[in-house]
């Protein structure tokens with residue numbers, strides 16, 4: 498990490514001293530080298546790729562010289578990038594060194610509910626757990642974070658979040674040298690006080706806490722030295738409530754190559770991509786030798802978004818600067834196409850379900866750990882109609898699956914959302930229709946979650962649960978407490 502760290506300019510202190518709106522992003526000098534989370538391929542023990550993650554308290558300097566209380570996995574802030582291949586058996590030995598209970602959830606992973614680390618899988622202080630499963634899904638940028646019911650915003654915002662790369666062999670034409678031309682980018686807005694400490698004000702906005710500073714891999718004003726002609730950014734919006742519209746300051750085109758659950762059908766030329774909390778996009782951008790270009794979040798060009806503060810208050814702000822070396826190593830050209838993306842093929846005639854998001858409720862209910870909202874058939878086909886009737890936006894994340902967006906208000910989804918998704922934005926008064934193939938593992942005891950991933954909303958109960966139960970096996974077995982057909 499470079500010692501020429503970002504120097505904060507005056508606006509931070511002054512904007513925070515008064516009753517400035519939290520959307521004011523203070524100016525920051527760009528100069529600190531973008532930290533790259535350590536790559537952790539684990540160790541293979543008895544044929545099982547084994548990772549070790551310890552959730553622990555620490556301190557982290559968002560503002561140089563001003564340590565802030567934080568949390569991290571195997572360190573003070575954020576966590577290593579875990580990496581495993583399709584077909585491998587993996588195990589994660591997770592230890593809780595925090596004073597509070599936590600869980601370890603694998604966001605986007607297709608795995609049995611008992612291994613998924615949702616709110617029922619609490620790990621008490623000093624306790625450990627070791628979920629184990631076989632990775633069986635396309636190459637993708639997934640992530641992990643805690644999920645303790647009612648306390649997720651605090652733990653994620655303090656820094657408990659890391660990426661999990663799923664591989665499926667080499668990817669021809671894509672930059673894939675970790676930390677060199679394949680760059681993990683965990684972007685979070687941070688609400689920092691004048692002492693550089695993390696603060697929270699979930700009541701300040703209908704979306705929850707919004708920050709006044711933008712951190713990339715935990716660093717404000719970060720710079721990425723680029724040594725190759727093309728660079729791949731694997732961007733995760735790990736904010737609690739902030740939405741981003743990422744693009745480059747000069748509006749150059751880039752190619753989006755993957756969404757939440759894997760590659761798109763083909764590289765997609767864009768000049769901006771919107772990510773709501775928990776969504777990911779992999780993009781490839783080309784640079785010329787010697788140039789600098791800023792990755793920026795633009796004010797959205799969307800008529801119905803509300804409140805505007807969540808989109809930067811109509812302002813743009815800078816995220817990370819890419820500085821190209823005086824000479825760049827050549828990169829392979831992007832392929833014309835990646836893969837076919839057939840609709841999810843379930844084993845049954847599609848069941849349809851309707852979900853209405855309103856305030857902090859889904860179908861007029863808030864989360865009840867003891868209520869199963871519905872039961873699905875293993876591998877079954879489902880179509881969900883998801884209506885946001887609130888005046889402000891939500892989003893939808895579903896555990897254990899990668900699904901497809903069929904339409905928005907009857908219209909084709911934008912191409913950046915046409916691939917595999919585990920989280921989709923829900924704009925006010927919009928109906929999103931999605932198609933799913935439900936998880937294949939029957940387990941009446943352990944539910945999967947579906948919820949709004951705006952963390953304040955989630956903590957306040959905007960979440961439901963479903964179990965997956967094989968109807969032929971369910972007869973003699975325990976049935977879920979309150980299932981409906």
Ligand code: C2O
Nearest residue numbers: 602604775894946
């Ligand atoms: Cu990213 Cu239910 O979580």
Ligand code: CU
Nearest residue numbers: 891949951954
């Ligand atoms: Cu919400």
